Amino acid sequence: MIVTGVLSIILPALALILQCVFAGFSILCIPSIAAVIFAALAFWKKGPVLAMVTVFAAFIQVCTLNIQLTAILGLLSAAAAVFLMIECEKFREAHPELADPKAATKQMIIGFILPCAITLLVMYAYPVVRTFLMSFFDMPNITAPISEWTFAGLGKYSKIFASQSFIRSIQNMLMIWIFGGVLTLALALLFAVILTSGIRFKKFFRAAIYMPNVISAVALATMWIQYIFNQQYGMLNSIIKFFNGTPINWLATDMKFWAMLGSFIFGAVGYYMLIFISGIEKIPADLYEAATIDGANKAQQAFKITFPLLKGVTKTNLTFWTINTATFYLWSKMFSPVDTEASVIVPVMYLYDTAFPSKGNIQADAGAAAAVGIVLAVIILAVYLIMNKVIKDDDIEL
Amino acid sequence: MALFHKKEKVPAVHQKINWRKEATLLPGYIIIFIWLIFTAAFLIWILAASFSTTPEIMQGKVFQFETGVHFENYAVAWSQQNVARYFGNSLLYSIAGCFFTILISAPASYVLSRYKFVCNKIIKNSLIIAMSVPAVMIVLPIYAITASWRNAPDRLIFTVLMIFFRVPYTTVFLLNFFQTLSRSYEEAAAIDGCSPAGTFWRIMFPLVQPALVTVTIFNFLGIWNEFFMALIFASSQKIAPVGVGLLQIVNSMKYTGQYGALFAAVIIVFLPTFLLYIFLSEKIIAGVTGGGVKG
Amino acid sequence: MGIAGFITALAGSVLSLILSFIPVQFTNILLALFLVFLTIMCRMMPSRTSLKGCLIGCAILTFLFRFTHMTVVGMILYFITLAIVVAGAVLMHIGNESHPTYGGEKA
Numbered sequence: 001m002i003v004t005g006v007l008s009i010i011l012p013a014l015a016l017i018l019q020c021v022f023a024g025f026s027i028l029c030i031p032s033i034a035a036v037i038f039a040a041l042a043f044w045k046k047g048p049v050l051a052m053v054t055v056f057a058a059f060i061q062v063c064t065l066n067i068q069l070t071a072i073l074g075l076l077s078a079a080a081a082v083f084l085m086i087e088c089e090k091f092r093e094a095h096p097e098l099a100d101p102k103a104a105t106k107q108m109i110i111g112f113i114l115p116c117a118i119t120l121l122v123m124y125a126y127p128v129v130r131t132f133l134m135s136f137f138d139m140p141n142i143t144a145p146i147s148e149w150t151f152a153g154l155g156k157y158s159k160i161f162a163s164q165s166f167i168r169s170i171q172n173m174l175m176i177w178i179f180g181g182v183l184t185l186a187l188a189l190l191f192a193v194i195l196t197s198g199i200r201f202k203k204f205f206r207a208a209i210y211m212p213n214v215i216s217a218v219a220l221a222t223m224w225i226q227y228i229f230n231q232q233y234g235m236l237n238s239i240i241k242f243f244n245g246t247p248i249n250w251l252a253t254d255m256k257f258w259a260m261l262g263s264f265i266f267g268a269v270g271y272y273m274l275i276f277i278s279g280i281e282k283i284p285a286d287l288y289e290a291a292t293i294d295g296a297n298k299a300q301q302a303f304k305i306t307f308p309l310l311k312g313v314t315k316t317n318l319t320f321w322t323i324n325t326a327t328f329y330l331w332s333k334m335f336s337p338v339d340t341e342a343s344v345i346v347p348v349m350y351l352y353d354t355a356f357p358s359k360g361n362i363q364a365d366a367g368a369a370a371a372v373g374i375v376l377a378v379i380i381l382a383v384y385l386i387m388n389k390v391i392k393d394d395d396i397e398l
Numbered sequence: 399m400a401l402f403h404k405k406e407k408v409p410a411v412h413q414k415i416n417w418r419k420e421a422t423l424l425p426g427y428i429i430i431f432i433w434l435i436f437t438a439a440f441l442i443w444i445l446a447a448s449f450s451t452t453p454e455i456m457q458g459k460v461f462q463f464e465t466g467v468h469f470e471n472y473a474v475a476w477s478q479q480n481v482a483r484y485f486g487n488s489l490l491y492s493i494a495g496c497f498f499t500i501l502i503s504a505p506a507s508y509v510l511s512r513y514k515f516v517c518n519k520i521i522k523n524s525l526i527i528a529m530s531v532p533a534v535m536i537v538l539p540i541y542a543i544t545a546s547w548r549n550a551p552d553r554l555i556f557t558v559l560m561i562f563f564r565v566p567y568t569t570v571f572l573l574n575f576f577q578t579l580s581r582s583y584e585e586a587a588a589i590d591g592c593s594p595a596g597t598f599w600r601i602m603f604p605l606v607q608p609a610l611v612t613v614t615i616f617n618f619l620g621i622w623n624e625f626f627m628a629l630i631f632a633s634s635q636k637i638a639p640v641g642v643g644l645l646q647i648v649n650s651m652k653y654t655g656q657y658g659a660l661f662a663a664v665i666i667v668f669l670p671t672f673l674l675y676i677f678l679s680e681k682i683i684a685g686v687t688g689g690g691v692k693g
Numbered sequence: 694m695g696i697a698g699f700i701t702a703l704a705g706s707v708l709s710l711i712l713s714f715i716p717v718q719f720t721n722i723l724l725a726l727f728l729v730f731l732t733i734m735c736r737m738m739p740s741r742t743s744l745k746g747c748l749i750g751c752a753i754l755t756f757l758f759r760f761t762h763m764t765v766v767g768m769i770l771y772f773i774t775l776a777i778v779v780a781g782a783v784l785m786h787i788g789n790e791s792h793p794t795y796g797g798e799k800a
Contacts, residue, residue: 027543048743052750059751062723063758075723079730085743108595109509116506116569117521123562124528127536134538142538143545191433194426198419205430207679208437214675214682216623218641219668222648223444226660233458235440271686278687298422327532330625337649348534348626355538356630366538373534380532554757 001091004083005043008051011077012036012058015070022067031061035077042084048092049107051085134370142355142366156371160350166372169345172257176346177325180261180268185317187269189310192276193302206277210270217267221334224263225251251335256343260335268324272317279313280306315391322383326376347372448472448661455657471662475647479654480635481663484643487632488622490553491639495560495621496614502561503568504610508598510569511576512584522573528566533626541630556632556639560624564617571616575609576602612685615678622671640667695739695788702732702748702781708774709755712767724755728778735782739789745782752778 012035019029035057042050058078065071092098135156137149160166191209195202212220228235229250237247250259283306291301329348336344340353353362355369446460449467454460475481509515510522544555579602587597603610625641632638635646647663675682706728713721731748738744752775759771 052743052747055747056750056754059724059727059754060758062727063720063754068719071720071723075727078727082731082734082744082747085747086738086741089741089743105513105594108593108598109513109515111595112505112509112598113515113521115502116525116565119502119562119565120521120524120528123540123559124524124531124536124566127539128531130539130542131535143542190429194423194430197423197426199423199426199430200420203680205434206683207675208434209430210679210683210686211437211672211675214619215668215671216641216644218623218625218644219664222644222660222664223440226648226657226664227443227447228440232456235443238458274683274686323530323532327534327626333625333629334645334648337645351534352629355541370538373532373538376532377535380530 001087004080004087005039008039008054008058008077008080008084009036009043011073011080012039012061015061015065015073015077018073019065019067019070022070028064028066031057031064032074035061035074035081039077039081039084042081042088046088046091046098047107048085048088049111051081051088054081055085131370131373134367135374137367139366141364142369144366152367156365156367157375159365160354160368160371160375163350165340165342165345166347166350168342169347169350172344173325173328173346175257176261176264176328177322180265180325181318181321184265184268184321185272185314187265188272188317189276191269191273192280193306195273196277196280197298206274210274212267213271217330218334220267221263221331224259224266225334228263229259253341253343256335256341260331260344264328264331272321275313275317275320276310279310283309311391315387318387318391319384322387323380326380347376444661444664448658448665450658452655452657455661468658471656471658472666474656474659475663475666479647479650479656479659479663480643481640481647481666483636484638484640485666487553487637487643488639488641491557491560491624492618492621494557495564496617498561499564499568499617500610500614503565503613504572504603504606505598506565507569507572508576508602511573525566525570529570533563537627537630544631552632552634553637556628556637559627559631560621563624563627564620567620568613568617571613572606572609575606579605612681615674615682616685618674619671619682643667695785698781698784698786698788699732699736700781701784702735702778703729705752705774705777705779705781706732708777709771712771712774721755721759724751724759728752728755732778732781735785739785742786742789745786748782749779752782 012032016029016032016036019032035054038050038054038057041047042054055078058074058081061074062071062078065074133146134149136152136154138152138155139149195206199205227233231237231247231249231251234250236250240247249255287305288301291305296304327348328346329352332340332344332346332349335341340349351369351372354365354372357364443460446463447455448471449469450460450463450471451465451468454462454464506521510518540559544559583601583605584594584597587601588594592600622639623641624639628639628642629645633642635643638646644663644667647660651657651660706725709728710722710725713725728748728751731744731751735741735744735748756772756775
């Protein structure tokens, strides 16, 4: 027991040290660290499950450690962990009185929650903190370690707000938010009211209007650009020609933004419509019946009952719309696929161009890109808080 | 009085078409029909164009099929324009992503909804926050982390990212479903001597199967349609998923000029999720309004 | 069942060892050696279920971490051999379950 335990702790530790000495510390070392920790835990708790995790961690380090000597050490440590696992099992069988009835539940809770918690830490907590820090620092490139960063204070923020294209992108975002928001939510509400007014084939219509949300937005955008807005054979120009008008170049610089907004709205309406429908269906039917008896017509019912009771749902929709607008990227990229054009630039696009410039003469500035991300997050948070303050959820009691 | 009124009227509506009522709904029908005809018209045109030659498309004669139906557009798109590879990549990312996301999320959300422990509340809240953290807030550091891992299998990085990216949503979605299950299942299993983990995998996990199916559909759609992350982490031609691949095809269109093949590629990219939607639209729509809208 | 499972698993792991030599891939050789080692351990201690768990887990991990380093044909072959290993481990487990005293350890 002691021999295998010590071996399965020392061998991955040795592999880790050698790897760090010869190749430097990197993400590749994580399996080795995990192997050491789990081996120590297994040895301490005499847990076969912990030992099995050690085996897997030690096995993975064979794949990740890229020096032949350390890889062999990793293999040996995996073998040692196998023996440790068997010894632990034997120990457990010899001492059944040590079994704690609650231990199984505890083990399950830890084992079940750990992958999720690691995901949260690695994918969300650490990156958000690092993005926040990055926005206050100057760094040679995006992958530079923290030791190479130099403090820049609010310099990155003043830099992006002095940038012409960033201001333009914020303006575009605001236009999308206001014009797109009004149009999308109005259309969504209109469809929702029509579909809940007792129309036939409601399910089919609902599914058909929601459909653009499900298919690949890249495919959808390609369809719009290559067909509907096409100058020669496009749908819109065919209609104009049919009425003897002059064809319009929809993708010219001054029209492009509105073309993009129109096609984006077409895709977005369905989602907000579904949320409105679910809100309307929650309104008790007897309210409408009472109104009908009192002689109110459909339009009056919509303005007097439906709209006032949809406040909560509207708030949800506005929040989603804000997030959607702040992270707006795909449609801009599709409408200016090669070089970013000022007419359709949005903040995320500015961020992308700042962090990963496609042209050789522009210096990448990861700090400024992070600052853009922070500005967007602050905007979303602010809108969310204001929304919560202004629109009170007072329709729940019904 | 009002009650009597209701009881008499309701069955009548179900029995035969009430023409007066339909007439008052006419404006609604018209608006919906215009929208649908527009949608249908351009989908059908794209489909027709994918079977036509480039000159026919340019002259606006896609529905006449003067030179016959050109299936070879699909062959060109599939092999010459690399759609096969993008398609395979997307399939790999989506299937692996769906599978492992469930494997991480389902146990976590079961434990979170059933047991009280130290950081239960904290994890629940951070999951909800993580759900609304925009991708732009996290891509730069993740790029920095994965950059030191560039010699590792490149498809693996994007797959893992997609898995992690879907975990908060999936876990929060499943939380509600585990809460609705009765505790008597666990008690019965405990009496029969089933271990807690065994109880989960053998009894509780199969019980939430409908929710698992719904959330898997959403994960599949989400990963299949992912674009921003793919552009950063999987933009090289070898590992690009369909979204990024289609962008590359559109960009190279200036040089190849094969519009028929372009539309064929659009149809190929569009078809899997579209077919999925045709068969599962009820489930998807119920999922959007049921599980998705919570905060 | 137990002996059939052992032969299957051994065949799979030896095949993956052979595959690792065309072309020579150092990491793959190490991984395949470990699979062979685990298979033999499983045979020596048939009553240990956890060993089979390790074998299955390691076979899956091998594929997950190594498949992108190969050509398409190599990938498919590698997948098949590792699937054989998993099948062998499952067979060994079933064989042991139906003859609980087979290995003589528990009895």
